[in-house]
Amino acid sequence: MLKYQIVIDDLRLAIKNGTYPAYSQLPSVSKLCEQYEVSKITINKALGELEAQGLISRRRGSGSFVKKVETSSAAPDANDTSGQMTGFLAEHQARGESVRTEVYDFSVVRPPHHVAEALDVDDDSFTYHVCRVRRANDIPRVIEYTYMPIDVVTDLKLKNVQTSIYSFIEKDLGLKIASAHRVIRAVMPSAEERKRLNVPEGEPLLEVEQVGYLDDGRPFEYSVSRHVHDYEFHSISTK
Amino acid sequence: MLKYQIVIDDLRLAIKNGTYPAYSQLPSVSKLCEQYEVSKITINKALGELEAQGLISRRRGSGSFVKKVETSSAAPDANDTSGQMTGFLAEHQARGESVRTEVYDFSVVRPPHHVAEALDVDDDSFTYHVCRVRRANDIPRVIEYTYMPIDVVTDLKLKNVQTSIYSFIEKDLGLKIASAHRVIRAVMPSAEERKRLNVPEGEPLLEVEQVGYLDDGRPFEYSVSRHVHDYEFHSISTK
DNA sequence: AAGTGGTCTAGACCACTTC
DNA sequence: AAGTGGTCTAGACCACTTC
DSSP: OOOOHHHHHHHHHHHTTSSSOOOOOOOOOHHHHHHOOOOOOHHHHHHHHHHHHHSSETTTEEEEOOOOOSSOOOOOOOOSGGGGGOOOOHHHHTOOOOEEEEEEEEEEEOOOOOHHHHHHHTTTTTTEEEEEEEEETEEEEEEEEEEEEETTTTOHHHHHHSSSSIIIIIIIIIHHHHHOEEEEEEEEOOOHHHHTTTTOOOOOOOEEEEEEEETTEEEEEEEEEEOOOOOOEEEEEEO | HHHHHHHHHHHHHHHHSSSSTTTTTTOHHHHHHHHHHHOHHHHHHHHHHHHHHSSSEEETEEEEEEOOOOSSSSOOSSOOGGGGGGHHHHHHHHHHHOEEEEEEEEEEEOOOHHHHHHTTTTTTOOOEEEEEEEETTTEEEEEEEEETTTTTSSSSHHHHSOHHHHHHIIIIIIIOOOEEEEEEEEEEEHHHHHHTTTOOOOOOOEEEEEEEETTSSSSEEEEEEOOOTTTTEEEEEEE
């Protein structure tokens, strides 16, 4: 296990259990170096991560301080933001929820122009198109429209679409998903979407338009996910 | 100027102007060390930042690659995500847009329970409450409801509320805004909000609930901003 | 002046990929 | 075996805050 990860986990725990309460100052970097018997750069990396996770604030010249964050609220259990690269199935299964997927379309099509552009393929190339509704604990949560180039995500099967495309890409194809660019908007569902998601008229959805990238820089996925009204997207930003 | 910042800026530029086109491999870390005459750690920090900004992908054992990102789209000009800590006035003025603010309420109140909790103040303490609509180029963009503890944001004046609260906090009070935690949802506006924002019935808003923190860990602001329908929130996540 | 965090170095060692 | 990036060290030097 990496040293900086040990420091991160340990400090996270210490903050959570009250060893370092809100507003308190963490031991200085040099103290932490002694405590964990690591170098300054290791401590620095760990503190930077905790800062990015929103737990502490670092002030040059005076010290690192524990932030007073709301621990209750909708935040499920652990580091919320980490769930953003896992995919629907893994995320909900981790919470012990049952997952069901209904596939409305699984076909190969020529992509719309803006999709071809995002995926960096020709307009007359072929892409998979998937439309599915995903349920957690039997409640419809999201309708997804996904396009993937057939020469990147090769040999996709209905079975994978019904379970987890991400798992197929990473485990079966051996590709590595590296990052995702997202644009988030509020939208109204179409009549068809209302029916498929079982939402009443007049209720908005949260739309997440996403381009997913592999670790070689290739986009492998363009998707639009429309989440039912009670869905929340979390974000932490640092100066 | 910091060495890693020079490397970041230079590589950003080189990627943007096509010196390193999409899918190409950047020079190896050791090559970059030679080119910029800096140590490995400096290059590493720069590449990490470029990765977080979504421009490159790093693969242990094989190299760093330029991602194929959509350069057009709604992304205004520079690094979009950076605008997330600047505030409405600074952000729109930077784009050369005129900004107008209409203040509907500026008062001192006892905060609702969930607000008191987020701000870590007693339920019977006093907070400023501000409701304002902000226009850019004379079009209503967002309605904000903001609560701030009176003993943190001391002596707030109508003048500041009409221009920029962030600027007041940082420049006049000399405090440092460090981070923000956000929750994003799709909502329907109330009749009053529709009127104030001049939006038609049946159009949703994007709600951003935010707690802002100072660099000593204190929350200084709880706000709910409801953005008109065409607003987009951008986010990049990395594994 | 003393204490804090931030940057940077030269170099070691390691994990992983490619050939 | 050679090349890639990732982690880590001991220590220097600096920017900033506090007293």
